[in-house]
Amino acid sequence: MTSHRDARSNDRVVIFDTTLRDGEQSPGASMTRDEKLRIAKNLERLQVDVIEAGFAMASPGDFDSVHAIASTIKNSTVCSLSRALDSDIDRAAEALKPAESGRIHTFIATSPIHMKYKLQMEPEQVIEQAVHAVKRARNQCADVEFSCEDAGRSELDFLCRIIEKAIDAGAGTINIPDTVGYALPHEFGETIHQLLTRIPNADKAIFSVHCHNDLGLAVANSLAAVVNGARQVECTVNGLGERAGNASLEEFVMGLRTRKDSLQLDTRIASEHIVPTSRLVSSITGFPVQPNKAIVGANAFAHESGIHQDGVLKHRETYEIMNAEDVGWNTNKMVLGKLSGRNAFKTRMEELGISFETPEHLNDTFKRFKKLADKKRDIYDADLQALVTEARNIEEVxxxxxxxxxxxxxxxxxxxxxxxxxxxxxxxxxxxxxxxxxxxxxxxxxxxxxxxxxxxxxxxxxxxxxxxxxxxxxxxxxxxxxxxxxxxxxxxxxxxxxxxxxxxxxxxxxxxxxxxxxx
The missing domain is CATH 3.30.160.270 (Alpha-isopropylmalate synthase LeuA, regulatory domain)
Structure with missing residues (x-):
């Protein structure tokens, strides 16, 4: 696994995926442990650097999910969120014990409005609690991230003070969230530039951003941040998240890749797995992807205009800035039919990142596949994913x-x-x-x-x-x-x-x- 420290001074941006944590905060998007595991395995195949698996203190179910993902994932860092509280930090550390590479992500609010009305704490108290939290986390986990909640509306001088002390306390990643999606790209980029310039020990940490999409600017703000020196971006598949969602992983990654001529930055994401992962997340959460969604929407590479069609037929680059195959649009091929056997079915499912914990689970899903094959001649990957999504591990009252x-x-x-x-x-x-x-x-x-x-x-x-x-x-x-x-x-x-x-x-x-x- 590539060291995240390497990203600080080079052209690689760390991708921190929070689909399983922040994405799950969308109303109705709650996922079971098994569903989270399926998505985590796909994120690992996608070569996401950090998977925020949940908030271990939130519920026993969240703890179990983080622990299960930490026990399974080997090629990505597994992270748990925690407030700047001893109980949260200890719970996160316990959930992450099996992880080959684990991270505790602790946070506290830093904007005047949050400190006054939500925390009801003075600024010096906030700094003291932040330092205590980072030190406690660092004593239990080598990799600690500290976030300044509502940094987009925080005072720059105060951010400089609290971040400097958090780095001294052991935080290796500093996250600057635009919690309410208020920032504009030029403002947000300048904030990152000022923090990196003014904080004396800024070179000892990777600076991260976590942008919300309330004004539709999450990806634009994330791009502005990395242009100004941030080297981790927190995002979600399909832009899933509370309210208007988070920065879209697929849009940010392909933005860097397509405009590498200008940005000179890239990620380690295996982009051919973007569309299959998008479909899996949509299938499990029940949040459909709009047809005109960039990268993963059904119309993203469709051309109806006669002028566009003529141009693409003559030379693809006239109207397409990316290859559809590069993001996984060529993966949805028919591979199975009603004559396919159990082994072929199981093998294709494994290729899609779907495993069966018990022979009974495999048999039940295979039977439903056969019933579907009797009704539908061509069976596609999306059909197979839907079969598994239906079989959620819940008691059938x-x-x-x-x-x-x-x-x-x-x-x-x-x-x-x-x-x-x-x-x-x-x-x-x-x-x-x-x-x-x-x-x-x-x-x-x-x-x-x-x-x-x-x-x-x-x-x-x-x-x-x-x-x-x-x-x-x-x-x-x-x-x-x-x-x-x-x-x-x-x-x-x-x-x-x-x-x-x-x-x-x-x-x-x-x-x-x-x-x-x-x-």
Whole structure:
């Protein structure tokens, strides 16, 4: 594994991925331990330098996820976030014990508004707590990162003071977050320049940035930062994150790579794994990628204009500044069909970064693959990923047993649902404004969950009229938000599966400490 210290004085930018921590703070984006492991393995294949696996103190589930990822990942540094509190730091250190390369990432707010109203601490107290936290972390882990929360609105003189002391205390990486997405690129770049110029021991640490996208400037601010000397960028796959999200990993990486002529900077990212990783994250979180999203959107390399098409046919570079193959668009080839055997299926899954912990899990997924192959002639990688995403490791309180839908133009749609509740069969018939509405009302009539439907989204997994429909259903109940996913060649069936899946997630008892500490 390449040393992160090497990045300070050369042209390589360290990529710190926080999809599993900050990305999970998006409402409804919570992931199970197994799902986080799947994404972490793909991030390792992507050659991400640092994987922020979670916030170990937030919940037992987060601790287990960080510990599991630390036990599995060998070629990336595994990181856990912690507030500048002894209990948080000790918990992070415990979770990271199995890691071949671990990092504790501790933070405290530094802006006047945060110190006064949130922390209710004087500036000198904040500095004292920061130094104590870094020292405690450094005594337990060789690699410590310190973040100044809301640095974008912090006073420059105070930032210089607290960062100098944090470096003296043992922080090897200093992170400057634009926590609320307020900065403009020229301002943010100048802040990084001033910090590196004015702090006497700045050469003893790598300076990092963590930009939010509230004004759509997260990637632009990150680029401005590295131009001015930052050598780590914190980002997420698909730009996932709370509010408007974080800096998009794929956009930042390909921005550096495509404009290396000007920026003279690069990363060690294996870009051919960008699109498969993007699809995996989208499939697991239930957050679809918009078609016109840069790099990973379905239309990112599509040309409809006759002038554009003519130019690309004559010479690709007339309208394309990147090769689609370089970011993984050539990986979605049909490799399996209904005649494919179990070994071929297992091998292709492993190539996609999907492993099976038990023979039963493999057998169950293979059976569902065969059922899909009977309905759909061509099986693509996205179909295979959807099969695994459906099989989330949660207790099935509710199980869709049978469904009959009657719908005709001018008539009232009717749904007859058979739902197992803890193994007991329940039947109901409901009507609705449409087939999906009737099905949802029937399921809810049995479940009586009291949940509010906040999102219903339908997307085609692949092309063609036999494509599977991927449905996301977001339910909210008592402050808890979950995303249920379902896929099927029949979009009504997929919708019912997604609703039932969301109900099971609500019943799974998975709790999260809301104090996840945005930075």
């Amino acid at each position: 509710f199980k869709l047993e049978a469904m009959t839908i009657h719908s005709q133009m001018g008539g009232t749609p009717e749904a007859h649902i058979t739902l197992l509740v803890n193994g007991e069969s329940n039947d109901i018939i409901s009507t609705g404004d449409g087939a999906v509405d009737a099905a949802f009302k029937a399921i809810e009539g049995i479940a009586c969950s009291g949940a509010q439907l906040e999102l219903y989204s339908v997307n085609a997994i692949t092309s063609g009229t036999d494509s599977q429909g991927k449905v996301t259903v977001r339910l909210a109940r008592k402050g808890r938000i979950v995303n249920g996913n379902g896929s099927d060649t029949d979009v009504i069936v997929a919708s019912a599966k997604a609703y039932v899946h969301a109900l099971n997630l609500l019943e799974s008892g998975k709790k999260r400490n809301p104090q996840t500490g945005p930075i």
